[in-house]
Amino acid sequence: MRFRSKQIHAGVSPDPTTGAILTPIFQSTTFVQESVDEYLSKGYSYSRSGNPTVRALENKLTVLEGGADTICFGTGMSAVTCTMLAFLSAGDHAIISDVAYGGTYRLCTKVLNRFGIEFSFADTSNPDDVQARVQKNTKLFLTETPANPTMKLSDIAAISEISKEAGAIHVVDNTFLTPYFQKALDLGADLSLHSTTKYFDGHNATVGGAVISKTAELDEQIRFIQNSTGSIMSPMVAWLTLQGCKTLSIRMEQQSANAMAIAKFLESHPKVKQVAYPGLESFSQHELAKKQASGFGAMMWFEVKGGLQAGKQLMDSIELWTLAENLGSVESLVTHPVTMTHAAVEEAERIRVGIIDGLVRLSVGLEDVEDLIEALDKALESV
């Protein structure tokens, strides 16, 4: 099957008892056992350790990403946390993209560091910088590409090579492009991680996470931590995400096409100082974007001439676009990462990595692109 058929049919089948075409929401804590000797004969015991609705989503994501197995979590952050806990112990070292979602940075610098795990933040757009930070105790690499919010790209194949040589695990946060546009495992990553909150859901309805593993052994290690810490996805969230998955490719294609048109509009607007969208030829890593992904996605940022004040005025006054956190949904969103998604990153660090005060992040949705552009034009006229 090709991607569009897989996104609809993989992992699910009509309910054997009723014929319901959609996988039911198995809202049940526990599962009745046939006998002590036949414990787990139907595959389930207790919903922290496994639930049929969640399992259907896991099976679908495994097929879409081309992995060995998938684990779904309550949030993208619990996916990041459990993955790190699975492969890092006190005395170990990990190399993380110096631009990543603010919550990932906070987890490393304010939580896991307290347990004796050491983190280095590398410019993962430069494999030499990554190589230079490798230590004897480096056990894990996490690259977020494209990175939230600067859109910096990391060469997945090159960093996977470095990770392999170091005997470490390479985790790629593939949230921004999804397997529809970027096959992180095929490019060499060991694990592809997602905040399913974003494009898999696609409708601003749920918060969830997933990790797709290249091998069953990796999956088992993470699943043990998930069951031990109780970081599970609920059946209701899995059910909603299953429905979102069915239109993933269509949404990604159209949102990406909308994004390209918007990026070109912004690039030519006299009040815009700079635009960063991997699909633009002016984007410094445009060639890498073309090499490792089949589409450019629907995330970008721009800076209004006049910096922070002008940007704030635009975000506060713009129509149709919604000022909110989150990304990847059908509703177009505008976000100010410095006060919102990346507030946990210290000022000096965020400026060093390019999260400038006036950065306006756009998550382009599915509205008519003409309406989105007209709204941007009107807001830009007013600043």
Ligand SMILES: Cc1ncc(COP(=O)(O)O)c(C=O)c1O
């Ligand atoms: C790239 C990326 N990874 C992980 C996360 C964390 O996901 P969640 O908010 O579902 O916990 C986010 C959230 O914005 C994100 O943008």
